[in-house]
Amino acid sequence: MVNHKHGQISNKSCDCNNEDRFIWPRIKASYGPIVPPTEVVPEGVVIPTINRYFYILTSDLDLTNGAILPATLFWNDQTDPITEFVIFSPNGYINLYINAVMQEGGIYSLSNTALTITPYDGTLFRGTPIIIESLGFTIK
Template sequence: MLTFRYFYFPETDLQSTVVIPVDQFQNDDGDLAVQFLEPQPNHSSNLYINGILQEGRLYEVTADSLILELGDDTVSAGTPIIIEQVRINLRITE
């Protein structure tokens, strides 16, 4: 199992539908992210806003962006947005 984390702090308030490109995020090493894991059966993505796990219906992670569906809610400038992705590698032994 491998875990990847990406961090973003918006400079302005976010509202409605927001698309945040992958290169706006930093990884655990502080480097700019290049690509998120693409949705696959052995990948899982979690989104945390201000440290709180978000419902899956509020976001989508693609290889090149995070899409937030905030509706009437607002994410204030400076609020931490964290994507945690897990890739599970299964090895079958006989």
């Protein structure tokens, strides 16, 4: 054993088989019918659809009062400008990456027409990449 206070090795041993060292909780078992889980096997195949949208800030963005970035600032994977974000609801989700770091879900919201970043005491600097990843799932 190592004495953590002095960093020295001790030759003392521990009687780990001593049942009096532990306070065991009282567990009461009850018997009832055992119901097997239902097995759900969907017919078809789950098809994921992924849309990514990119924007690089052209000037510093003060977030003290929040920020709204319209969809028209972004482009898609094919480098084509977009007019709106595709949002898969309810069978999908959105991820926001700022400077390649995934952001917490509570700091932003996304509509078809704009990304809204909640107020924060900070600044995003010119040249910072903003990436929106929209994932949706369908069954075929």
